[in-house]
Amino acid sequence: MRIRARMAMSVDGYVTTPTGWPAHTADPAFASGASHGIREFLQDCEQALMGRTTFEPALGHDRWPWPTLQVFVLGSHRPAGTPDHVVTxxxxxxxxxxxxxxxxxxxxxxxxxxxxxxxxHALGALDTLELVVVPLLFGGGMRLTPALSPTTGLVLRRQRALPGGSVEIVYACEGSRAPLPDAPPGLR
Incomplete structure (x- = not known):
């Protein structure tokens, strides 16, 4: 089991637009149907772990966003309408x-x-930080960097170009328990 955080961010380091939407939603390539690798990413996942702030908007969707995953939510209370199978x-x-x-x-x-x-990450549970850098400059929004310590040890595992000029960058977090299976031998 590996715990893998995957998020999109703008070139200037924002994970949300100035209006609070996830960075990838502003990318024209995403809007035209490019998945930015999320479909491939989810093929290896059996569970989703998230905070309540991320989870609550899903309760109002017509379609459950994690139909094939077990869902675990960190929160001080169980939001109204939470399906019984969701662990909080x-x-x-x-x-x-x-x-x-x-x-x-x-x-x-x-x-x-x-x-x-x-x-x-502070619990030593984060194995990989996977970033999709979209070719946009937001100039505002929520940043990734304030919450991660400058001493966080990241080891580059791989990178690849995605449609529309986005780039996927995958880092192993220092002290991770499991090497990535496709990491070059010198990086394991």
Whole structure:
């Protein structure tokens, strides 16, 4: 099991637009149907782990965003309308224990903002930070960097060009438990 955070960001380091939407939604390539690699990413995932702020907007959608994933939510309360199969807990370490107990060896998609990512990184649970840099400059929005310590050890595992000029960059977090299977031998 690897816990993998994947998010899009603008070239100037914002993970949301100035109006609060995820960075990839502003990219014309995404709007025209390019997945930015998320479909391939989700093929290896069996669980989604997220904060309540990311989870709550999904409750109003016509279509459940994680139809094939077990969902675990970090939050101080269980939001109204939360499906029974969704696991919630206010304690990140306890939620992580529940997630690990339920995991069948698949990866975990850590969905959320910088605060959620930092919470699980601080517990030593974040294995990879996967960024999709979209070719846009926002000049405002939520930044990735304030929540991650400058001492966070990141090791480049791979990068690739995506449609429309976006770039995927995958980093292993220092001290990660599992090497990426396609990492060059010198980087494991």
């Amino acid at each position: 807990d206010s304690d990140p370490a306890r939620l992580l224990e529940k997630l690990r107990a339920a995991n069948q060896c698949g990866d975990v998609h850590l969905v959320g903002g910088p605060r959620t990512i930092q919470t699980f």
